[in-house]
Amino acid sequence: MTILNDELREPVRNFTFPRHTLVSLLIFAAFWEVLSHLAPVLGIPPFAIPSLLKIGRSIVTITPIDIVVTLARVIGALLASFVLGLAMAMAMYRSETLEKYLHPIVRLFMAVPVVSWILFAVLWFPGVEFRIGFVLVVVCGPVFLIDTLDAMRSVPRELRHMIKSFRPTTLQFFVKLMLPAIVPTIFTSWKVNISLAIRVVTIAELVGAVTGIGHQLSVAQELFSVADVFAWTIVLVALLFMMEAIVARVETRLLRWRA
Amino acid sequence: MNIAVRSGPPPIEVRGLRKLFWQATSGQAVVAIDRLDLTIAPREVVAIVGQTGCGKSTFFDMMIGLEPPTEGTLHIGDKSPHADFDYFRGKIATVFQQDRLLPWRSALDNVKLPLELIGMHEEEQHIRALTWLNRLGLGNFVNAYPHELSGGMRQRVAIARAFVVQPDILLADEAFGHLDEVTAAELRETFLALARECGSTAILITHQLEEAIGVGDRVVVFGKSAKLLADIRVAAWPKEKYAVLREAIQFTLQNNQADPRLL
Ligand SMILES: Nc1ncnc2c1ncn2[C@@H]1O[C@H](COP(=O)(O)OP(=O)(O)OP(=O)(O)O)[C@@H](O)[C@H]1O
Ligand SMILES: [Mg+2]
Numbered sequence: 001m002t003i004l005n006d007e008l009r010e011p012v013r014n015f016t017f018p019r020h021t022l023v024s025l026l027i028f029a030a031f032w033e034v035l036s037h038l039a040p041v042l043g044i045p046p047f048a049i050p051s052l053l054k055i056g057r058s059i060v061t062i063t064p065i066d067i068v069v070t071l072a073r074v075i076g077a078l079l080a081s082f083v084l085g086l087a088m089a090m091a092m093y094r095s096e097t098l099e100k101y102l103h104p105i106v107r108l109f110m111a112v113p114v115v116s117w118i119l120f121a122v123l124w125f126p127g128v129e130f131r132i133g134f135v136l137v138v139v140c141g142p143v144f145l146i147d148t149l150d151a152m153r154s155v156p157r158e159l160r161h162m163i164k165s166f167r168p169t170t171l172q173f174f175v176k177l178m179l180p181a182i183v184p185t186i187f188t189s190w191k192v193n194i195s196l197a198i199r200v201v202t203i204a205e206l207v208g209a210v211t212g213i214g215h216q217l218s219v220a221q222e223l224f225s226v227a228d229v230f231a232w233t234i235v236l237v238a239l240l241f242m243m244e245a246i247v248a249r250v251e252t253r254l255l256r257w258r259a
Numbered sequence: 260m261n262i263a264v265r266s267g268p269p270p271i272e273v274r275g276l277r278k279l280f281w282q283a284t285s286g287q288a289v290v291a292i293d294r295l296d297l298t299i300a301p302r303e304v305v306a307i308v309g310q311t312g313c314g315k316s317t318f319f320d321m322m323i324g325l326e327p328p329t330e331g332t333l334h335i336g337d338k339s340p341h342a343d344f345d346y347f348r349g350k351i352a353t354v355f356q357q358d359r360l361l362p363w364r365s366a367l368d369n370v371k372l373p374l375e376l377i378g379m380h381e382e383e384q385h386i387r388a389l390t391w392l393n394r395l396g397l398g399n400f401v402n403a404y405p406h407e408l409s410g411g412m413r414q415r416v417a418i419a420r421a422f423v424v425q426p427d428i429l430l431a432d433e434a435f436g437h438l439d440e441v442t443a444a445e446l447r448e449t450f451l452a453l454a455r456e457c458g459s460t461a462i463l464i465t466h467q468l469e470e471a472i473g474v475g476d477r478v479v480v481f482g483k484s485a486k487l488l489a490d491i492r493v494a495a496w497p498k499e500k501y502a503v504l505r506e507a508i509q510f511t512l513q514n515n516q517a518d519p520r521l522l
Contacts, residue, residue, distance in 0.1 A: 162359040
């Protein structure tokens, strides 16, 4: 028998929508509604602050395919960035020379504004999907790389020493020690990058894409349909919160070993 | 459970061993080990004592094969733990001062680790790890994470992890020093009994002279830079003269030269 069977273990809390968030959202919505009715009095053009009803109508007309396309771009690019960033971090951890040469370049990449990357992508690559993927990977990849490399560096010397005393192969060293040790950092990095990617993807989609939320936003802007802009923005924010909630759930499950 | 006693571990031969470190900031050389000669016979239990910074842990690092010698040789049988790194997989195991368990693994999975590294069949890993946890009295805590265990229990897991590969050579670097006296004495007894049963050669670094005299067939006294000040066969001393022996070792450590009573 074991002392710690599953019944005795502290239950993992399910995700519940916090009451305070709900209340503050409702207050904000009420404020908005009032403002939209007062707009003519305040000398604001009525289309600038659409009523909740109008936004609601726009949300109903939203095309799910654009959400799916944008989501697919984000998830695909994040996975590619993660694999690439982690692989390079492992290589740079192994080789100090490589690290010395690559580190400045990575820093340089991180300093370049997103808009410049988008312009470069348009100038360099013909395919729309490739452009968007390139921009996302070049923005998110370095974040994964730097985060995971730093985390590997701070794995305690004692643990590295311990596992080496059992003579692992290089692969075993990473699989049995380094990767599990940096899992908490990997989660933090994912959360940061999800919100980064969601914001960047829409700007990237503004340029040349004929599908996706960014494209729909630019269409709405051309039609002066503020209600549509709001509807798509709400969808984006909801998407972001949903993805973060999913990551947070996986995180609590995987990091149960923490005190 | 029966522990297969093998033909016996190979002897350890240290000849003219030197180890220098270069300090990162000043670039100055630190002589951690200076021309050490030492032979350890199969199945011997040796205690190493010496003042802090005298090179004991460095000596262990070289036994483990983490560091190459600067000069001289360290051989186990006819092989070098550094040059023949892979050969010694599963043959040398170390218990460190801190338990050094992986916090994301349960007690059982921590004990399995060395077996995973030698690529043992999964079922056998499980049986072996369970057996050793049971032998160390942790049968009820197999699935506990390290943070759910006391310091003494964690060190038991670390000992199980070392024994699970049934190594030829066991190293213990101040493995019991941080525990309370009763727990330390208990664990030390367990460790030695198991080491003898397995037929392993065991080398223990310790700061406590009672511990050194109590455990060892031999007590080796290191001076600065791992200079061999004294090499004592404990069996040659009758039990009632242990107090004198203790005093003589103390004198040796303080003066960095062998007490005449030890010669
Ligand atoms: N990686 C290293 N780089 C530079 N100097 C080192 C390194 N490792 C050890 N030393 C030096 O070598 C000497 C011996 O250190 P070592 O850790 O072997 O001592 P020790 O006998 O184990 O001491 P303690 O009893 O305090 O554990 C010390 O002067 C230490 O500063
Ligand atoms: Mg030491």
